[in-house]
Amino acid sequence: MAHHDHPPAPQGHANVGHVVSLRVLFAVWGALMVLTIVTVAVTYIPAELLGPFTLWVALGIAGIKASLVALYFMHLRWDRPLNGIIMAISIAVVILFVGGALTDTAEYQGDMIPGYAPDMAGAQPKPAGAPSP
């Protein structure tokens, strides 16, 4: 009775997987196009208004676009949760990787600049012709 042990397929036997409606596909496509234009338009905002948030605005828009692609074009919204978990873990590992590398490089930056003394005791300006690589 092997096949009776399986839960019935969500979409019945005729279709395997989830069929995305055309309305959803075109809505997601429209949102992606608009967000692409927005992310370019944001670069015309003077830097003093956005300041250090420029990068985070760009990454935020890219994150929204990526989520739309993953959830709708890649079917993750209707998929088996395991597939989404695999994707989420891989992204989390990359964020951990980037974060750890940035923390590390920031920590040791003082030691890595030629001509720059890591000793912070005497914060005196060097002469103009400071040693450079």
Add this chain to the structure above:
Amino acid sequence: MAEAASHHDVHGHDPSLQHHFDNPEQQFDSGKLGMWLFLATEVLLFGGLFVAYAVYRANHPEIFVYAHQFLDKRLGGINTLVLICSSLTMAWGVRAAQLGQQRLLKILLSLTILGGFIFMGIKYVEYKQKWEHGLLPGKHFTHKEGGHAAEKAPAPAAAAPAAAATPAPAGTAHAGAAAAQGAATPAAPAAAAAPAQASSGTLKLEPSLIKRAADGPAGLAPTTRAGAEHEAAPDKVWIFFGIYFLMTGLHAIHVLAGMTAIGWTLRKATLGAFGPTYFTPVDLVGLYWHLVDLIWIFLFPLLYLIH
């Protein structure tokens, strides 16, 4: 097992169902799980390059701000839109395969491949410009200031305060300033690497938004330096182009691989292989194509839209 087999016999044997699967749905789910595992490794592969990008940008923001002006954000933006459109035709193609719309499936797969060709064509134009102007990684970097009218410097924020325009990601201000001290020294090595390449163009380069760091430890001391050096190209600009070519090049290889894979499914589609119970190749190749799109969605702002 015997009962399961007889169950299939009731419906007639499906030639696309392998014998080690109970039913088409299980076969589909297994294939899809394998594809997602592969996509996870792809994310990690590009993740390493994103680390290179992040670390180098945190340490040398002035190089990125200076070098991004050589990337044409119009062409990059068009390529983004092209990839999004080809993602739509791919997702629509999966739907067509699921619904057994054979003719539509072939049209949509062809359009998706066409999108790949347009993307690669624009990529070719961009790479050719970089090549002609010596904007290449490492020792091949032979660019000197001045150059081509096509590489216009929009300089939308040239007058912005340097501090506000420093989007050092996750790095502290301390680290950014310390890094700038090492890198923003006048570009003597850059000039040495570019002998006798003086070009006669009229390009006025955007001055770096990142002020040269003070000479004190970690830039803590106030600088009294005149602003003249800010106009000079920062040192070691070629490293940006190393990262640029590695990231966009690996992505372009993925586009080519995706086009090949879609071409293979298109051939299978012309043979009528796909239908409501068997469209796995279309779906999995589609996932790959969407991932390629997804990576470009991050590459485009990070490489082209910095300021």
